[in-house]
Amino acid sequence: MSLRNKLVLGILSLLGIVSLGYFILWPADYIIRFQAPALPGTINQTLKIWSSANPNAKEIEQEGSMLSLRQEFQFADSTHVYQWSLDQVHDSLTNVKVYINDPRHSISNRLSTLFYSDTDLKKRAKKTVLDFYAKLVEHKNSFKVEIIGEVEMPTTYTAYIESKSKQYSKAAQMMRQLPLLEGFVVENGIELKGYPFIEITKWDRAHDSIHLRFGYPVVRNEKLIVHPEIKYKRFFGKKALKAIFNGNYINSDRAWYALLNYAEKNGIEVEETPIEIFHNNPNYGGNSMRWKAEIFLPIKEKE
Template identity: 45%
Template sequence: MKKIVSVAIMLIVVITAAWYLTKPYDYVVRFTAKTTVGTVNQSIKSWYAAIEGTEIIDQTQFDELKQQFTFGDSTHVYTWKIQALTDSTSRVKVYIKDTDHSIANKLAIPFSRTSIEKRSEANVKEFYDVLNSHIDKFKVTIEGKSKTRATYVAYTPLKGLQVEKAKGMMYNYSLLTQIMLKGKVELNGTPFVEITHWNIKNDSIQYNFCFPIKQSDSLPNHPEIKYKRYYEKDAIKAIYNGNYITSDRAWYALKEYAERNNIEVDLTPIEVFYNNPNMGGDELQWKAEIFMPLKE
């Protein structure tokens, strides 16, 4: 019996050691974020873009990113896994592997405070602080089911990355304002953005920047401006307060709200703006209504 027990213990030790030495990461850091999965996702991408020697090497999954750091003769791969806990909190796990010194790290970690532990904790802490600072600069309030407004519009079709949307809006706001005023066109509400295609994997969008106007037979011709009727749509709605550069945080909040509540939506958000970013001011007082249309 003692021999059987000894063999069993040895097998457990061998299996545990084999698992430990072959697991796909050397170290893991965990934290809880008071925001949505989408905001964490976008914040990781913004944060890494400002750091020299790092790049995103895999973002095929919305809730998982792989980021590569280069430190001297070491290459570290961070696998970020993000899980929604509630409407406004997410659990983040960061699995870190040194691709060149993985076995040495695994052997040393149980017995000493290694450089990969120190560096990983410092990097994740830096991101955590950046994330919390960002969260303090905007607010998203889900209001539930609603409808978009039907109207006739003058619009400019645009495309680019999500982070470039506000820049495109600012340029085209001036363009549309000048042309409509020159043509004596009567405006009929606040401007809005209609997203026609959203590629979540590479954060790119195609969209129309729209000015609601009164339809007439003498609208001005301009090579960059088109006209159409925008029809009412059933949607779920959120209020976004903050800089319009990051108004897509409300898109992610609505997307996750729809998933939790089994609501089928088209990922083509509509943003109605109530402030002119060119005028500046307290960004937390800027307001936008964000709609995510329901599937028909």
């Protein structure tokens, strides 16, 4: 074989390897990278809520950890698959990668990319991701979380209602139960001893579901009325991490992620059973940035 033929064969082999990598092994038709000014937990929850309101979004699934999500969009005859990957940089910055594929038109999309700088897939992907980013920034500016650190929670006696809910529906669930709880307290002359609270007894982060207790601290006495839906319990004081949340209580779970992040950074083992104490009544309206909630994450007791 002549030198020229060897050279041609070598070039063709190299092109074959590159083509194999690009058309078969490359992970996506298009990849978008950006930095988001939020913790992964905030991005995760905002992405799910944004997806539920997007008319083109079919479904979104969390794949194992909250750092990986798979999302589908339907655009005309194409189903676009977005694979979101989150990598935290520090307390207020996360690197985000979005791997975008159109399984039915993957080869044609990759061929078009070789000859055109801006394909239809790229235009659609950029518009979609920019729309999410704008929503994320708007959301991030609607609340504030301040980490206080380790505190001792006091012992209290409580009257509460137990229920189950999706994480994003906890505030709505609380408002549904408020008339029953407040009416029962007023009608029976039960003396309150503090602000309303919720205690999360189970938090399934993979499915965004929670078991919660919504109630009030009350003065204990022997004449407390029995009710089929309202229970009583002594809450024993314990050590916990504390944060102050300002904003709409719909989003107060963003402080849960901030406390988890603080615990991990400082090597503190915690129970994933947050407690929230609400200082304001949303029914009175006003600027939600002035609403205050104390958020606690119990510290695991050493054996």
